[in-house]
Amino acid sequence: MNLTIINERKQSKEQIIFEGTTLKELLKDLKINPETIIVTRNDEILLENDNLNDNDIITILSVISGG
């Protein structure tokens, strides 16, 4: 499936092709520790076992404020 990933920390927006199904698999692919982020889709908080859909726009918010 095609996903748009907005990364708050990197201040980036990119399109990716994702072969998996769940958020947990996506974070593993992106090598992101779930402990350090909160993920939203259309302002809805996603949990690791939530399924992702084609053309989803996913926002990765950083838990760690870099101070």
Place this chain on the structure above:
Amino acid sequence: MDCNTCNNKAVIKLQHGALCKNHFINYFEDKVFKTINKFQLIQRNDKICVATSGGKDSLTVLYLTKKYLQKYNYPNTEVFALAVDEGIKNYREKTLEDLKLFCKNQEIPLHIISNKEEFSTTLDEAYPKINKDTNKKPCNICGVWRRYLLNKHARKRGATKIITGHNLDDEAQVIIMNMFKANTSLAGRIGPKSGIEEHGSFVQRVKPLYFCPEKEVRLYTILKGWQIQFTECPYSHTGFRHDVQEMLNDMEQKYPGTKQGIINSFLSLMPLLKETEKGEPEMIKSCQSCSEPANQEICNACKMKEMMKN
């Protein structure tokens, strides 16, 4: 995944179950209020200074302090916010803008003090010079000056407590950092209440977010709809703390409950550590240069200020 209490969609999965937005907000606020009550962090006659930066932790603790005073009917307890502008380009000015707007909306008085006014230098200017002479990291310099300014200006404004936004992650990190460096004397001074209680020159520091993991704090700010820009201190990757933070996040992911376990272990040991401290009383003097409390003739803040003159 659904909330364990109602059947709405969950926003977080905790060790004891999943919670929806409303049940998480209630759970989180209740935890903060219980911490304040259990450790008696606020008394009715207190004048409260909330140390703020404009980041998620300090805005949360500022908001919940005010909410606590309203909920528990403390009409005469004053609250004000105090922020330190360290002089870090492209960083602090952004968080201070968020803070000014937040305080205006919440009708909380805000005072901003700066390294530039107090020490005639910014952190950006001071770091290369002090580091060259002493090998100190920017976080060491920043920490000494920030604690100095918060204590001095909170006391000047009559505060009897300084509330800080330290969360469970911050505290677990500092426990491990002290352990790795064998700083057992410092370990006796941390916990939900820190600082030296008995000395008149020190304003006691208290931490209502002590049992709140950083992830819960961020989630709370998102669910409350607060617009907080993500900003990263350019020096944040240079410190020992950053490495400990990454290590603990990896451990937490593999072994959930690790950070809470560190806190619980520390709280079990804390009475013993504080008892040991009592046996070795530290002489608090007044700095010969600025008259602020010091454990030597000249306080560390003044020593670093002096280095900038050479």
